[in-house]
Amino acid sequence: MQLAAIAEALSLSPDHGSFKDIEVKGGYSSDLLSDVMGKAAAKSIWVTNQIHPNVIAVASLIDAAAVIIAGGVQPEEGTLKKAEEVGIPLFTTDLPAFEVVGQLYQLGVRGTARSA
């Protein structure tokens, strides 16, 4: 599924500039960054409540398609800056993580995980 279509369906606008439309291969949700580093597959859309700049570093490391910060929390300034720097599309939404994941699933996005 294309990232632009997901953004439109969930009424998400990026927290910085624009984003390059890419194919989203699946989804992952976790707030333990160590877990995401170890398990999330490339080109996943990652749903989290963490707002620390390390989120972007980890997203970049796993080659995430995008990050959605759920639950109406605002990312730290460093997180926004870093997202812009490394070109990771970063979205925030007031929807709780459960809702975001549910809506993604309805759109056909399925959970992905690398086998350990």
Add this chain to the structure above:
Amino acid sequence: MAQLEGLSLIAITDHNTAANVGAVMQVGDQLGLPVLPGMEVQTREEVHLLGIFPSLEAVLAFEQLIWQHLPKVANQPQIFGEQIVYDSADRQKGSIERLLLQSVTLGVEEVGKAITAHGGVTIAAHVNRRSYGLLGQLGFVPETLKLDAVEIDRYFSYERFMDEHQSLGRYPVLRNSDAHQLIDLVDSHSSVVLIEEPSFLALRELLLSGDVGRIRLR
């Protein structure tokens, strides 16, 4: 109990509070056991950071700052237990109404800076644990966080830790008992540190020196 175990330096680091530090320091004074004032803060990212301070005044000032960022949620004793404050004669002085088992609204860097600003040393608590440890929550040590040491818990081997986290080799690694009850206060659960005297200044000197040969984990 610490004295019976033959410990020569302990720190009191309750979760988001320093209310019991003064009483333990008084008892330590009477017994000739040095007690370092400290706190374990749960940051916004659910990371546990230890601050160890030079004086009771410093930890109380730090506590005051932390409490400005501790959400006003009431404790529910039937779930979380009573948050009792004791005096130096082991009498209950009262209990803390606000829930201590929650995150403050400050991030790791902000808490680290506040510890430093109050003259303390910052130690990332039980970093080997999946939950509430710096590495579990944030994956790796953020560049902007000034850490003086990392702590591994008593269940984890130093060799395994260094093997899995070579990038942490630049920090002094301590093992502390993290004793939540007296029975956990076991001599062999703590590190041996070779310092001039059992004091905050000597411990800080060791951590800042980076002379890890003077720290022995058992």
